[in-house]
Amino acid sequence: MAGLATTLGSGAMSNSMDDVVEKAQAMLIIGSNTSEQHPVFGTMIRQAVLKRKVKLVVADPRRIDITEFATLHLRQKPGTDVALLNGLMHIILKEGWEDRNFIQARTEGIEELEAFLRDYPPEKVAEITGVTVQQLHQAAEILATHKPVAVMWAMGITQHITGVRNVMSLSNLQLMTGNIGIPGGGVNPLRGQNNVQGACDMGGLPNVYPAYQPVINPQARQNFEAAWGTPLSDKIGMTVTEMIPAAGEGRVKALYILAEDPALSDPDSSHIRHCLENCEFIVLQEIFPTETAPFADVLLPGVSFAEKDGTYTNTERRVQMVHQAIRPLGEARPDWQITAELARRILSMGERRASPAPYAAWDYQDTHQIMQEIAALTPSYAGVSHQRLENGERLQWPVRDSNHPGTPILHTAQIARGKGKFMTVEHVPPAELPDDQYPMLLSTGRVLYHWHGGEMTRRAKGLLEVYSQALVELNPEDAARLGLEGELRVRILSRRGSIEAQAWITDRVPPGMVFANFHFPDSSVNELTHATLDPVAKIPEYKVSAVRVEIVGK
Numbered sequence: 001m002a003g004l005a006t007t008l009g010s011g012a013m014s015n016s017m018d019d020v021v022e023k024a025q026a027m028l029i030i031g032s033n034t035s036e037q038h039p040v041f042g043t044m045i046r047q048a049v050l051k052r053k054v055k056l057v058v059a060d061p062r063r064i065d066i067t068e069f070a071t072l073h074l075r076q077k078p079g080t081d082v083a084l085l086n087g088l089m090h091i092i093l094k095e096g097w098e099d100r101n102f103i104q105a106r107t108e109g110i111e112e113l114e115a116f117l118r119d120y121p122p123e124k125v126a127e128i129t130g131v132t133v134q135q136l137h138q139a140a141e142i143l144a145t146h147k148p149v150a151v152m153w154a155m156g157i158t159q160h161i162t163g164v165r166n167v168m169s170l171s172n173l174q175l176m177t178g179n180i181g182i183p184g185g186g187v188n189p190l191r192g193q194n195n196v197q198g199a200c201d202m203g204g205l206p207n208v209y210p211a212y213q214p215v216i217n218p219q220a221r222q223n224f225e226a227a228w229g230t231p232l233s234d235k236i237g238m239t240v241t242e243m244i245p246a247a248g249e250g251r252v253k254a255l256y257i258l259a260e261d262p263a264l265s266d267p268d269s270s271h272i273r274h275c276l277e278n279c280e281f282i283v284l285q286e287i288f289p290t291e292t293a294p295f296a297d298v299l300l301p302g303v304s305f306a307e308k309d310g311t312y313t314n315t316e317r318r319v320q321m322v323h324q325a326i327r328p329l330g331e332a333r334p335d336w337q338i339t340a341e342l343a344r345r346i347l348s349m350g351e352r353r354a355s356p357a358p359y360a361a362w363d364y365q366d367t368h369q370i371m372q373e374i375a376a377l378t379p380s381y382a383g384v385s386h387q388r389l390e391n392g393e394r395l396q397w398p399v400r401d402s403n404h405p406g407t408p409i410l411h412t413a414q415i416a417r418g419k420g421k422f423m424t425v426e427h428v429p430p431a432e433l434p435d436d437q438y439p440m441l442l443s444t445g446r447v448l449y450h451w452h453g454g455e456m457t458r459r460a461k462g463l464l465e466v467y468s469q470a471l472v473e474l475n476p477e478d479a480a481r482l483g484l485e486g487e488l489r490v491r492i493l494s495r496r497g498s499i500e501a502q503a504w505i506t507d508r509v510p511p512g513m514v515f516a517n518f519h520f521p522d523s524s525v526n527e528l529t530h531a532t533l534d535p536v537a538k539i540p541e542y543k544v545s546a547v548r549v550e551i552v553g554k
Contacts, residue, residue, distance in 0.1 A: 194314060
């Protein structure tokens, strides 16, 4: 979001999934295990390749399943995405494949970028990335001589100390080839969970109000103060990766955690547990017990998707209704009811009285009223209503008024910030690289059969029958070097801790690399990951850690 907001003025997926699969002539998937983590979209992409002969380039250190359908698979070294993209753009400019008309009419900063990219010739990039010069030329030709080209990425791009830089580089590539604001093209980040986009849209970020209105903007702040009847701070808040360490240091006294399991999913789990233990007061709102639950002073039982009404906003900015299928079990309640009751109780204490402002009382009767407030205060949702969604309308924000049809493709008439901005982005190595003591490189992610912390999927009998324990991917060359002859139990150690797990000997990973997931608490890879953050987005570098692998019992 930070990268695209800088270069384009909007930090969201610019095109729609069906638009991409129906109209793109070529695609670049980078840092996304699409067929396992976005399986519906992955299936659509595979069908586009088979039926329309779309040229698919996949850039990923692992031989993930989607590479079986790729025209070209680039296996760059983890943490070298910026160098790879700079090298591709160097070739495009050298061959004259850039869209000069688009660049002149709709962008700024090309002169600085051209001069900068001269320092990324293919030979240098091949040495940094491990991708051959021939493959670099082949990829550049596919991505520059076909049009439209859609670029898709996910957390394999963002979960680095250079996450924002990586996104800016992808924006550079699409601006250079004129693939912004057209059907079948665009910059298309695939969000990691089903309502990440909606949470961000509603202000679930430390620096903005709903609709990405900056907290430092006096007019935006005054508008929300008038609507909510309370003074608001003009200070930018903390991200999750800043809050929990601050709680460990006593700078944050209380945490209200809703549907998040930091004890399992945050990096350097041992340190996270220490911080949670030191926090004075923790409220956890969840549907099942989690690894974070033992640290909570109060547990508030929420409900699952099947027990509530409301909307989600998905990766393509589409607002979608969900309806209650079963009554909430036990004393569990929908999250909005719990949060609203907490707010009303706070209002009843001391001098915090409900104001006459239109949305100050927290007295919602249903989710329809909440959506009315969203539409009133969130310009991009101004025309969204439950009634329109119930009528079957496809609404992708911005939806500017009750008659507006929504916006399937962004940046068509004009790029959101006026002109697309090229950024000079230097390659920066990962924060932690292999050495003599920890000679292998660890990357992390999810698998098809489980989801995130696994609190729901590990309760599904059928999924456990297929994938019952944590598996660590290890290349056959490394297995032979370690002496893994029939003994598949391994111990992985980093500077933070160690885990034991079953090894899966496979060429999905290249020699020198290990891949592990965090679905199983007994073998969670986040015991090993480090908490070095991207300086802008504050996201951890989950994708690159230095480790050592040993055979258990030897």
